[in-house]
Amino acid sequence: MKHFLSLADLTTEELQGLLDLSLRLKDEWRAGGNAPILKGKVLGEIFQKPSLRTRVSFDVAMLQLGGHALYLSPNEIQLGKRESVADVARVISRYVNIVMARVFGHADLVELAQYASVPIINGLSDYSHPCQGTADFLTILEHKGGFQGRKLTFLGDGNNVSTSLLFGATKLGMNFAIGMPRGYELHPAVWALGERFAAQSGSRILATHDPLEAIKDADVVYTDAWASMGQETEAEKRLRVFPPYRIDKDILEHAQDDVIVMHCLPAHRGEEITDAVADGPHSVLFDQAENRLHAQKAIIAWLLEAV
Ligand code: CP
Ligand code: NVA
16 A cells, blocks of 8 residues: 655655656646546545645546545544544545545654555645645756756745655755754754765755855745744744745845745745745746646556556
């Protein structure tokens, strides 16, 4: 049974294969529509947190591939509260063909995968956001034509999104730099995995507290919310710490002239990114959002061996 919990679990060939399949499905969709390769299949969607992109893109992905999606709100399942995570996994496996779950604790996803008899997809956890990462590398591939020798810089929090970007970049041989405030670094175990993948792929990686050092000559600059879902009580404190890592026009001068700017969204305009950059000529924010649809079609089709 294959699951999709972290980009760290994929081989380079598997990740590259997912990107190729995403492009194929996107071309097919553009040419008039996808073949109904998921006819009769049902995706269960377990949400512990709010969502726009993940919810809608998974629903539409299933619809466009001939299947069906079932949205289960935080109030319905109450993962681990109304009943145990293991029992939820055992029961839902009897109804649906595949499950996507957005959770607070990544351990809940691991437990779902342990007890489910259908594939489990990580739709965001406190640890990582691999669906986002797949769509992001698809977007980079489309705009930059490849990964080797290019530099991806993340400015901001050592969080779920930057974790997936580190894993993806180092699997694909892309150079990766992160500029983050002291106390908000990527977890040492995450960085150690990135170092291991980089040693295999030839990626160069850098972690620094200096935003200018991180962004220097970047081909891709990426940011995310300073306070993630579940960190609302820290938001005020973070607002005082993170401003040197904001992506504005001035800091972007230090990147390559043809840099692309990325953000997983939702954006907190005026905080981690200015309007001028988010709506400016370097922004690919909405291509990224669209690519969630295409990348997730590929992830589902791959897990269900529908292609
Ligand atoms: N980027 C992302 O996952 O967006 P949502 O939280 O709206 O799903
Ligand atoms: N790091 C953010 C990503 C949102 C898509 C969060 O976890 O809230």
